[in-house]
Amino acid sequence: MIASLTGLLLWGTTGATLAAAGWKKNRLLIAAGALLILGSPWLLGLLSMPSLATLGLACGVLFKQKLRPVLAGWLLISGIALYSSALGFWAFDVYALGYAPQVLLIWCAISLALAWQQGHKALAVAWLLALALFPLGVLESANLWDALLDPMAMITGAVALLLRLKSRPD
Secondary structure, rough: HHHHHHHHHHHHHHHHHHHOOOOOOOHHHHHHHHHHHOOHHHHHHHHHHOOOHHHOOOOHHHOOOOOOOOHHHHHHHHHHHHHHHHOOOOOOOOOHHOOOOOOHHHHHHHHHHHHHHHHHHHHHHHHHHHHHHHHHHHHHHHHHHHHHHOOOHHHHHHHHHHHHHOOOOH
């Protein structure tokens, strides 16, 4: 029950953050935010609870923190490694490491340092919040990966990289 309410709160907050970020200039962000707010119960049923990284990325939009290529690439590579192993594309299950979170502390240290160094403080704070809330058991999953990374964060990294490549002069 608490996890479901937390999930609805995270989806709603992510949507509200995107809507607030685009309030005066970007109608696409307002529309995306409104869809996330209105569709949060549906999204919770379809996608489960978003990771705190997704909320951190949304807050980064609000605070005008750009997702730089190195950090976007880190999100994309981390997501590819996590989800390809979870789908059985290789023998080692990276997702299973989330049940023994001590092993993930190396990934967390690299991620936090990278987010902070790249100027995306909202994502760094979101990852710190995930690390703080996980042992309290208030998050939906018993796997730390579910609080740290989700497909939306990985896709955000991919889109940021594609937009960067598109904007580069030849």
